[in-house]
Amino acid sequence: EAGVAQSPRYKIIEKRQSVAFWCNPISGHATLYWYQQILGQGPKLLIQFQNNGVVDDSQLPKDRFSAERLKGVDSTLKIQPAKLEDSAVYLCASSRGTEAFFGQGTRLTVV
């Protein structure tokens, strides 16, 4: 079974620029999560999808972050404009029930 695929692996941008991350979940997994993991901290949930509907986006900074999962499969997370404090690893995970499987993440550095 293929795992959760994320791209790119690394991204360096200047503040105020925009950036997008892509996630392809495990086939058949209805639930998709985006987490932000700042260095030295645990992952923080940004948004959770069930198929193509948003279940929880209470911690998503909606003035600059957006995410979509139009066909209930792949998902993109966008930041526009980026701030220095957005530097983190962005993790995508998918689940069919209880256990969540994670991708390797995208390491974003905002300079």
Added chain:
Amino acid sequence: GESVGLHLPTLSVQEGDNSIINCAYSNSASDYFIWYKQESGKGPQFIIDIRSNMDKRQGQRVTVLLNKTVKHLSLQIAATQPGDSAVYFCAEKRKGAQKLVFGQGTRLTINP
């Protein structure tokens, strides 16, 4: 507020010894708990899980203990190996919700 937290940020053990990593949670509505292992540059990897109707679950070299009375969770790793070096997170799901909440993590270092 509600949180999932860990008692110790770092743990250092000798190779071959047993390791115990602890986690406290505050939400009595949580009914599912997971331990994840995260190696440098990788995403969290599932180790073992336990439901609130159990107090112990064993896997290969790992055991999770759940004490609902004091809202405490622990991960025991037997005969620790160099490959066990990583950051370990406990995470919880609250009853009726799909949201997975992570604690801060404990870095486990194995001394030769």
